[in-house]
Amino acid sequence: MEYAEKVNYSPNPIALSLKENKSRAIGVIVPEIANHFFSQAINGIEDIANKRGYHVVIFQSHESYQREVTNIQHIIARKVDGLLISLSGQTNDVSHLQEIQQKKLPLVLFDRVSDKIEAHKVVADNFDGAFKATEHLILSGRRRIAHITSPSLLSITKERLMGYQVALEKHQIPYDESLVKYCGFEPEEAKKLIFNLINEQKPDAIFTTSDRLALDCFSAVKEQGILIPEELSFIGFTNLKVAHLLAPSLSTIVQPAFEIGQTAAELLLDSIERKQHHVEEFRTIKIPTEMVVRNSSQILLQNS
């Protein structure tokens, strides 16, 4: 012992891993790391993982189903102790995740989840956030509220659409499908779509679901010379600071990215550490969103 102290001994974690058949590392797959929502979430994951003595190995799917599958194969080969994943915009089939479960690797989905798999899930309360955002616009007198959102496959898309629809219903505004636009991740796609939407549908409000889409809306509106907020009422966003500058009275639905990351990591590590003891029940945890109102009819919904 004193000799160990003397030579500054620390056990070789690789040998330990081999012996104990665990790596004290968790894998994280996100669509894109250079995205405020996901980098915040990773922040939360790292926070918990470090506190509990785990390391975080990060993979990006770049919104591609193919890359997600490849990542999963790497994860399996790498022998991480567990996996946190937020699905790519293309992911429909989840057999790669089922493979993870067959290998008895603890798995937690966060933010972008899937109904097709039974596992722990941690999400924002997207329904509630979208409901509140839409109702806020309605209560400020808007009737033709457009909704520009993420690809239709994603769970977040469906949940938010539901919140939007239920809010309209509650206030007896008929649901108009032509006011809802799904938008992928190609830079040019959003711009075109938004231009057409504004010109053809003449909405009096837009409720978007990400940083990028909100910015594109602002661009389109500015370039078309439509005033904010007099003629159009807004919108969806991530960065409160930037939002505030763009339109000082803009309101926001804040997505709890950091908390989602923390909660997902807690769940995963708990699952890892009592893996052998008993079969556990799968839990879905909803983290509430918060509406920051800035005395106007403008609405932001945070990414992703």
Place this chain on the structure above:
Amino acid sequence: MEYAEKVNYSPNPIALSLKENKSRAIGVIVPEIANHFFSQAINGIEDIANKRGYHVVIFQSHESYQREVTNIQHIIARKVDGLLISLSGQTNDVSHLQEIQQKKLPLVLFDRVSDKIEAHKVVADNFDGAFKATEHLILSGRRRIAHITSPSLLSITKERLMGYQVALEKHQIPYDESLVKYCGFEPEEAKKLIFNLINEQKPDAIFTTSDRLALDCFSAVKEQGILIPEELSFIGFTNLKVAHLLAPSLSTIVQPAFEIGQTAAELLLDSIERKQHHVEEFRTIKIPTEMVVRNSSQILLQNS
């Protein structure tokens, strides 16, 4: 072989690591992951690392020297094959990095480097970027150009200040120390500092060096009712898209975050893979910045 194929065999990377005494993982320490510059850089690192069969383990110093030292200890214990690091805003002493080198662990510093250590370094051409930004403001008729920048310890701060000074010198504008403000990472600090700067020094242009500082400048200027760009000429930034919305004619010095990440990773992996062969010479690679001019005197310098 065919049996291996049949049972879908893949070698256990941990056993392999133990045997070959390498982990095929590289460590990355950044001040903050939820920062556009660093998440882009990590993107570049991941791009190269994955292509060459390595995994990326990420650590955050949260701008704290103490946490950076702790991270280094984890890195050493974790037996990664090499380390990429961008220094925290508090880091002055680099003995923790020297320890890494004594352990013969390949090391590459990127973006925020230090003169006190001999190692591979990959940086943006901050001098040139700052020179061009400042000169651009001067050529558009500005004389009292303020410079709001990062903590004075950082290499990026020094390099950019130098570019700013040399540009002033070239155009026979005396250097006025009271126009230069160093700003830390506390949210409230920037606001106060900028308010005082604008009120007391009455600059006719501000050249800042990060997203955050640029946003805070915009806030301050808006709240004080000073017009953009008539009375004040701008500024430093990261996100071109947002910048464009805030002030459509704003120009930008684009920081090559992705390329810095890629180059640093290439250098590190090369270093790892021919480690035993011969002692190598340390290289410092400067990646050029690009100025995006938008027909105005306004300047952006990208993060970080």
Place this chain on the structure above:
DNA sequence: TTGTAAGCGTTATCAA
């Protein structure tokens, strides 16, 4: 060609 054994650094187990 095929097979066997040693060693990478641990820890747990069992024997002395």
Place this chain on the structure above:
DNA sequence: TTGATAACGCTTACAA
């Protein structure tokens, strides 16, 4: 209490 040994999964080297 102390000490030797096996096993984790792999590769390399050498023997059959």
